[in-house]
Amino acid sequence: NVPIVTRVEPLDTVRGLTQAGDYDMALVEASVEGGDPHLFLYPLSTTEGATKGPHALNVSFYRNPRLDDLLIRASQLAFRPERQHLYYRAQALMADELPWLPIYVRLRWAVVRPGVSGLRLHPTGLHQLDLLTVDQP
Numbered sequence: 580n581v582p583i584v585t586r587v588e589p590l591d592t593v594r595g596l597t598q599a600g601d602y603d604m605a606l607v608e609a610s611v612e613g614g615d616p617h618l619f620l621y622p623l624s625t626t627e628g629a630t631k632g633p634h635a636l637n638v639s640f641y642r643n644p645r646l647d648d649l650l651i652r653a654s655q656l657a658f659r660p661e662r663q664h665l666y667y668r669a670q671a672l673m674a675d676e677l678p679w680l681p682i683y684v685r686l687r688w689a690v691v692r693p694g695v696s697g698l699r700l701h702p703t704g705l706h707q708l709d710l711l712t713v714d715q716p
Contacts, residue, residue, distance in 0.1 A: 598635040607638060610685070614703050616666050617654040624673065625650055641678030 583604075588596070597605050611619040622628045625647045628637035646669055653665035687700045694714035700706055 595633075597638040598631065598633055600631050600635075600638070600640055605638065606682075607679075608685075612703055612705070614701070614705075617650065620666070620669060621650050621654065624669075624678065639678045641676070643672070643676065643678075646672050 593605070596602050597607060609619065609623055622636040624637060624641060626637075626642045626644070627647070628635060629640045629642050631640065649665050649669040649672070653662050653669065656662035656665070687702065687704060689698060689700060691698055694716070695711070696714075697710040697712050698706075698708075699710065
């Protein structure tokens, strides 16, 4: 057993406390509407977002110049194998140092009737329906 005392606070209060670094542990949900890893990793993990105050996005206040460099260089490349390699290296670095711990991934799901095929859900929620087919009854 691990004794943990929790407080439930309104979202605005929690945001202020986390951006000020005034917490021992916080459960924070982060989502990205685009599929680019830069939109998720850069603001939540780099030194630029780790300044306490109302603009803090990296509320773990983790700072690592090597990670900053990897993410900046990756963002400057087109979608090529080199870019993917840099993001793999960034993720490996974060897995080693664990500045924050991802504990869940929100799943997206849908129910369709028989005769509907080709539906593929995209993790961003921006689903492409051009491959969707519906059989006529």
